[in-house]
Amino acid sequence: AKKAGRNRHVVYQVELENEAKNRLVIQNALKKALHADQLSLYYQPQLTADGQMFGAEALLRWHDPELGFVSPAEFIPIAEESGLIHALGDWVLQEALAQLKGWLAKGLPFAGHLSINVSPWQFALPNFVEHLESMIRIGDVDPAMITLELTETGILVDVEDTIKKFKRLRSLGIQIAMDDFGTGYSSLAYLRDLPIDILKIDKAFIDELQSSDSSPLTESMIAIGRNMDLHVVAEGVEYDRQAIRLKKLGCTIYQGYLFAKPMSVYDFEQWLAARR
Ligand code: C2E
Ligand code: CA
Ligand code: CA
Ligand code: CA
Numbered sequence: 001a002k003k004a005g006r007n008r009h010v011v012y013q014v015e016l017e018n019e020a021k022n023r024l025v026i027q028n029a030l031k032k033a034l035h036a037d038q039l040s041l042y043y044q045p046q047l048t049a050d051g052q053m054f055g056a057e058a059l060l061r062w063h064d065p066e067l068g069f070v071s072p073a074e075f076i077p078i079a080e081e082s083g084l085i086h087a088l089g090d091w092v093l094q095e096a097l098a099q100l101k102g103w104l105a106k107g108l109p110f111a112g113h114l115s116i117n118v119s120p121w122q123f124a125l126p127n128f129v130e131h132l133e134s135m136i137r138i139g140d141v142d143p144a145m146i147t148l149e150l151t152e153t154g155i156l157v158d159v160e161d162t163i164k165k166f167k168r169l170r171s172l173g174i175q176i177a178m179d180d181f182g183t184g185y186s187s188l189a190y191l192r193d194l195p196i197d198i199l200k201i202d203k204a205f206i207d208e209l210q211s212s213d214s215s216p217l218t219e220s221m222i223a224i225g226r227n228m229d230l231h232v233v234a235e236g237v238e239y240d241r242q243a244i245r246l247k248k249l250g251c252t253i254y255q256g257y258l259f260a261k262p263m264s265v266y267d268f269e270q271w272l273a274a275r276r
Contacts, residue, residue, distance in 0.1 A: 026075055027082045029064050034087055038063055041095050042262035045271070046115070046233060046255045053275070054231070054253045055113035055147060058096045059262045060088075080121050089122040093132070097139030099265060108272040113147040113175055120154025124161075129168045136172075144173035147198065152184030159190055166195045177233070182221050191228065198253075199225040203236025206256070209245045210238070222249045 033039055040061045046054040060072045079085040096116050103110045122128060136143050148169065155162050155178065166176055177198035178191075182205055205218040225232035234246050237256030246254065263271060 023078055023081075026067070026070065026078050027084070029067060030062070030075055030079060030084060030088075033062055033064060034084075034091060038065075039088075039091060039095075040264065041092065041099065042264055043099075043268040044255060044262040045260045046112070046253050047259050048253055049247055049251075053109075053111040054233075055115050056110075056268070057115040057149065057255065057262075058092065058117070060092055060117075076119065080119055083121075085119045085121045086125075089119055090135070092116065093135050094139065097136065097141045100141055100145065101139060103269070103272065106269075108269060109276050110272060112145075114145055115147040115149055115177060117149045117179070118154075120151065120157060123150060123154055123165070124157065129165050129172075132169075132174075133172060142173070147175040147177050149177045149179040149200065151179045152181065155194065156185060156190060159193070163193060163195070170195055170197075180235075182217065188224075191224070196230065198231045198233055200233045200235050201225075201251075203256075206234050206236050206238075206242055206246070209242040215245075219249055222246075222251050226250050 040063075041058045042061050043056045043058055045056050048054050060076075062070050062072070062075060064070060076085070079088050093116060096114060100110065100114050125131070133143075136146065169176060175197040176195070177200050178194075178196050179200045180202040181199045183202045199221070201218065201221050205215070205221065208215045208218055222232050231253055232251050233253040233255055234242075234251050235255050237243055237246065237254050237258045239258060242256075243254060243258060260271065
């Protein structure tokens with residue numbers, strides 16, 4: 001038993017070392033990616049129940065020549081730990097703003113909001129709002145076309161500070177979406193005090209609408225959003241059954257493979273053009 005225990009310990013140790021090595025590999029490769037044109041943004045439409053465009057979410061993609069495609073779910077946490085998230089976040093903002101400006105200049109019918117994910121680490125910087133404001137000014141985009149997606153966890157680190165920043169963002173015309181709603185430490189107590197515009201129900205809860213006949217949590221979250229007069233976005237809608245149940249529950253906006261996948265700029269421009 002002692003020997004088996006030691007072996008287990010060794011296996012565990014090796015796994016830890018591999019993981020640390022893997023992180024370092026990704027961290028170094030990501031640093032290069034920023035300057036090597038390996039990053040791109042994909043865009044996924046968000047639609048109303050009657051098919052109107054509510055907006056689109058920008059989603060980061062990374063293709064490394066050796067590692068292949070690396071998922072943001074894997075590299076964003078590593079970027080956050082290493083501090084690279086600030087340069088990465090700035091790149092995302094600049095790129096998204098430039099693309100939005102381009103679509104409008106080309107006369108493509110982009111309607112609604114461009115939704116951009118913001119890491120808690122970016123949001124926590126004392127000059128976050130000023131920095132964003134100056135980037136939007138330089139990008140020459142109407143701030144009323146921008147939505148920021150922030151997770152519950154990021155929002156609740158320092159609620160006082162968050163409320164101050166949200167108020168300033170909204171006075172600039174920027175909308176705020178609470179991302180992954182329901183997955184964090186529940187912020188029900190704060191929801192009342194937070195000036196937000198949009199609740200995004202996490203995919204995990206949308207999945208429940210497919211797999212189970214009873215979905216009390218999902219139903220309650222949609223009801224909360226509606227009662228607070230917020231837009232409710234369902235994330236990761238894949239099946240008709242989910243869309244039908246969501247509509248019955250009063251969900252107003254849909255995002256998911258059932259309607260459209262995240263698309264490269266080229267494909268997204270075709271998609272926009274086809275709606276003209
Ligand atoms: P998220 O913000 O919750 O984004 C939604 C994720 O669900 C995206 O994964 C999207 O591609 C995926 N998705 C959308 N519809 C469906 C569907 O119908 N089925 C399935 N299976 N998936 C669907 P993605 O693009 O891999 O991004 C993962 C996460 O990485 C995001 O989760 C977000 O937290 C983070 N992320 C992505 N881009 C950025 C970024 O520019 N900045 C920051 N800070 N985080 C980002
Ligand atoms: Ca998001
Ligand atoms: Ca999510
Ligand atoms: Ca998220």
